Amino acid sequence: MKLPKNFSSNHSLKENNSLKLNYAADYFVSCNSEKELFLIYDFLEEKKIKYWIFGDGTNLILKNNLKGLVIKNNLKGFSVNGNSVIVSAGENWDDVVSKSLKKNLYGLENLSGIPGSVGASPIQNIGAYGSEISNFVNYVETFNLEKGRFEIFSNQACNFSYRESIFKRNPNLMVTKICLDLSQEFKPNTHYEALPKSVKNASEQRKNILSIRSQKLPDHQKIPNVGSFFKNPIISEMQLKKLSADFPDIKNYLLEDKNYKVSAAWLIENAGLKNSKKGDCGISNKHALVFYNYSESSDFILSYSSEVIDIIKKKFGIILEYEPSIIG
Ligand code: EPU
Numbered sequence: 001m002k003l004p005k006n007f008s009s010n011h012s013l014k015e016n017n018s019l020k021l022n023y024a025a026d027y028f029v030s031c032n033s034e035k036e037l038f039l040i041y042d043f044l045e046e047k048k049i050k051y052w053i054f055g056d057g058t059n060l061i062l063k064n065n066l067k068g069l070v071i072k073n074n075l076k077g078f079s080v081n082g083n084s085v086i087v088s089a090g091e092n093w094d095d096v097v098s099k100s101l102k103k104n105l106y107g108l109e110n111l112s113g114i115p116g117s118v119g120a121s122p123i124q125n126i127g128a129y130g131s132e133i134s135n136f137v138n139y140v141e142t143f144n145l146e147k148g149r150f151e152i153f154s155n156q157a158c159n160f161s162y163r164e165s166i167f168k169r170n171p172n173l174m175v176t177k178i179c180l181d182l183s184q185e186f187k188p189n190t191h192y193e194a195l196p197k198s199v200k201n202a203s204e205q206r207k208n209i210l211s212i213r214s215q216k217l218p219d220h221q222k223i224p225n226v227g228s229f230f231k232n233p234i235i236s237e238m239q240l241k242k243l244s245a246d247f248p249d250i251k252n253y254l255l256e257d258k259n260y261k262v263s264a265a266w267l268i269e270n271a272g273l274k275n276s277k278k279g280d281c282g283i284s285n286k287h288a289l290v291f292y293n294y295s296e297s298s299d300f301i302l303s304y305s306s307e308v309i310d311i312i313k314k315k316f317g318i319i320l321e322y323e324p325s326i327i328g
Pocket of ligand 1: 127128129130216217226227228229230231232251263264265266267269274286287288289323
């Protein structure tokens with residue numbers, strides 16, 4: 001059976017996840033072309049084993065060794081068509097932001113500096129500083145690893161919501177390409193509280209965003225982390241009213257559907273857990289929603305985070321949900 005060139009077995013995933021967890025995959029392949037996609041499909045059809053698609057592994061918690069095939073999405077390509085950019089999934093997300101600005105195509109500035117690959121960006125509908133990728137997606141092209149064929153999803157078909165999409169619920173859909181509709185005119189989005197309200201151009205906006213990020217979020221290259229560890233919980237108006245009686249300064253945002261998004265970082269900081277430590281992991285002193293990890297195993301970070309979930313539940317009656325994907 002013909003296999004792609006970069007195929008290996010018993011592959012350590014330590015360099016493939018930003019928590020630097022040292023688990024191994026039975027098989028590992030880097031997928032560099034559409035032709036290789038079909039070889040991988042044939043391999044999976046024959047072997048009938050489990051598989052996982054990896055981007056840069058910046059939003060992933062491994063629980064165990066992976067008994068199956070890890071496909072590292074390494075498809076490359078960037079092109080411009082009018083006001084749209086068409087980008088392959090293995091490109092780095094922040095390179096795409098920077099390249100589109102250089103082509104005088106605007107809109108992605110506020111999404112500057114988000115770690116990870118293009119392929120992962122629509123899956124969890126990446127968002128920051130008042131912007132989400134769903135605001136720009138024209139279509140997402142996928143390769144269906146169960147059917148062995150390409151499928152295209154319009155923005156509407158992607159079913160985007162806060163850190164959610166159809167791709168999160170269908171891991172057989174490997175994102176291969178995305179098309180983003182941008183603008184030739186820079187319209188600054190400066191609603192986020194800490195952003196300077198007056199800004200000259202898009203590169204200044206990008207600089208401002210990168211500077212806020214570096215103040216708040218530790219660099220995973222230096223301190224292994226996955227960005228926000230939990231989603232910001234969404235609660236009803238009634239639940240917020242009850243909580244506000246005990247915690248009048250609880251940080252919250254009104255959503256279009258009349259529910260409220262509560263700041264998970266505020267809950268964790270107000271439970272006294274910011275900058276706390278447990279064994280080889282802990283909560284950042286820069287941002288209460290960021291857990292760091294210095295262990296090769298996820299046992300500690302998963303047990304500490306579940307303790308945090310219990311504490312928050314007892315204190316505020318809110319159940320925090322993990323933001324990164326947990327696999328294995
Ligand atoms: N806050 C605290 N303590 C802290 C940090 C923040 O109380 O240590 C409170 C502050 O009141 C602050 C509020 O929380 O105003 C919100 O904090 P921040 O603006 O940093 O945003 P966030 O809601 O904590 C979300 C995303 C981030 C994204 C930022 C900026 C989620 C789960 N996280 O964080 O995304 O960068 O907004 O827009 O929605 C990620 O997904 O990995 C990520 C880093």
